Amino acid sequence: MLPKKKVVIVKDSSEHNSKRLEHHEAIKAEMRKCFSTIDSFSEKDIAEALELISLKTLKKGEHLLREGDFSARSYSIISGCVRQYYLVDGEEKTTFFYTEGQSIFAPNGASERIPSKYYLSCVEHTTVSIISLEKQNEMFKKFPILESMSRNTLREELNNYQEMLATYITTNPEERYLNLLKFRAELLNRVPQYQLASYxxxxxxxxxRIRKRIFLK
Amino acid sequence: MLPKKKVVIVKDSSEHNSKRLEHHEAIKAEMRKCFSTIDSFSEKDIAEALELISLKTLKKGEHLLREGDFSARSYSIISGCVRQYYLVDGEEKTTFFYTEGQSIFAPNGASERIPSKYYLSCVEHTTVSIISLEKQNEMFKKFPILESMSRNTLREELNNYQEMLATYITTNPEERYLNLLKFRAELLNRVPQYQLASYxxxxxxxxxRIRKRIFLK
DNA sequence: AAAAGTTATTGACTTTAGATAAGAAAGAAC
DNA sequence: GTTCTTTCTTATCTAAAGTCAATAACTTTT
Known part of the structure; x- marks a missing residue:
């Protein structure tokens, strides 16, 4: 069998880089807008806060995180789609899809001492914002209001996960597929079916067969 | 076979009340110890913080929360066991068991405006600490360090739930039962089997049948 | 356009879970 | 103790999911 070639030949890397930078600048402008909705934030505050956040753009198939990695960062998906999966007996078990606007809070118990148990891989061309725990703490010290906001977001996110677990427990695969159709229909067009199956x-x-069954009804 | 007597006969309700108060005082003393491990906390701070937290003791079968209730509180299990369940087509679907030391963070998206979708019911005689969101915010304003601690706890809890969901997705019922045996074996003796099944x-x-299959191996 | 690789469907067969009903075991109430 | 209720197990049958293998549909590469 031939080796899998995933090499993307970048003909002019400087051109490519400058385009990416433009893209990132546009995103930073968006984030600036977002911060400016906080009343107590001055222009200088916004600039300082933005300094602490970095952006990264990845291609389809590239990894944000691998099993065993030590990472103490939080990610937020600006555009694209990131898949979380575990490798169990050589099989990829997909456990979540993150899309635009969703955040990946401090994987690995938020500690740089605990290796990741899962992978984060891009389903498509994806841009994420990244902030290290260190810089996040710095930011919270400077702008305590952000800590409150973060706590609220965490609590909401916790609630989401509690509901997702509850939904998973109380439904069968067919119902879960119908739920996906209802609430995250866009995923069906973005993600290969075998990854959805695993999810x-x-x-x-x-x-x-489930799809066929539903179709026949 | 002789019946197991678990009946606690309450002859005199005033006596019962005074016993419960003693019990609660003992617990407050424990919580005082817990707060006193925070360096920056003076005796007065501890007393003030404790003022904001209330205790409640419930009997087996009593509810902490019902579907439709508007609640903006967080609970922490001091002793006993609380079951979370949804009522779907008249059937109770158990989605979690909380035991000693575990916390139930702000159900209902932490809003007094959203009715609860689930029930919280005591599997056995249970004591919980309760704090309203209002008083929690008051506490955080007075003692910002508690807000940081709370954020960390929330993040850890979020991680727990992410892992639980991932485990649920990647295992079949038999494996889930074996996991329960491994990690929460005490539940098997505390909780009726039909509730575990649902969970x-x-x-x-x-x-x-799963238990029989495992036993025969 | 052809070849190779990947992803999705179908079929045959096995295993496991759901539904229903009946009976056994355990617990609570009398 | 005996009775009543709840919980657990077993049996039968049906429906759905897993496994393995083959093929079809779709993509990507050349």
Whole structure:
């Protein structure tokens, strides 16, 4: 079998880089707008806060995080789609899809001492914002209001996960697929079906049959 | 076989009340110890913080929260066991068991405006600490360090839930039962099997068969 | 356009779970 | 103790999911 070639030949790397920078500047402008909605924030505050956040753009298939990595960062998806998966007995078990606006809060118990148990891989061309825990703490010290906001976001996110777990427990694969259709229909067009199957907790063959069953009804 | 007597006969309710108060005082003393491990906390701070927290003791089968309730509180289990369940088509679907030391963070998206979708019911005689969101905010204003601590706890809890969801997705009912045996074995003796079955996402009949299958191996 | 690789579907067969009903075991109430 | 209720197990049958293998549909590469 031939080796898998994933090499993307960048003909002019400087051109490519400058385009990416333009893209990143546009995003920073968006983030500036976002920060400026906070009443107590001066122009200088905004600039300082933005300094602490970095941006990264990845291609389809590239990894943001791998099993065993030591990472103490939080990510937020600006555009694109990131898949979280575990490698169990050589099999990829997908456990979540993050899309625009969603955040990945401090994986690994937020500690640089605990290795990651899972992978974060880009389903498509993706841009994320990144902030290290260190810089986040710095930011919270400077702008305590952000700590409150962060706590609220965390609590909401915790609630989301509690509901997701509850939904997962109380539904069967067919219902889960219908829920996906209802609440995250865009995923069906963005993500290969075998990854969705894994996310729904069934084999690709089963998902194929579930789809057929639904279609026949 | 002789019946197991768990009956606690309360002859005199005033006596009962005074006993409960003693019990609660003992718990407050424990909590005082806990707060006193925070360096920056003076005796007065501890007393003030404790003022904001209330205790409640419930009997087996009593509810802490019902579907439709408007609640803006966080709970922490001091002793006992609380079951979270949803009522779906008249059927109780158990989605979590909280035991000693575990906290129930701000159900209902932490808003007094959103009705609860689930029930919290005591599996056994249970004591919980309760703090309203209002008083929690008051406390955080007075003692900012508690806000940081709370944020960290929330992040850890979020991580726990992410892992629980991932585990649920990547395992089948038999594996989930084995996991329960491994990590929360005490639950098997505290919780009726049909509630565990629901928590594992199967019918009581299936759990019975799973147990038999495992036993025969 | 052809070849190679990846992803999705289908079929045959096995295993496991759901539904229903009946009976056994354990616990609570009398 | 006996009775009543709840909980657990077993049996039968049906429905759905897993496994393995083959093929079809779709993408990417050349």
């Amino acid at each position: 729904l907790g069934v084999t690709p063959e089963s998902l194929s | 594992l996402g199967v019918t009581p009949e299936s759990l019975s």
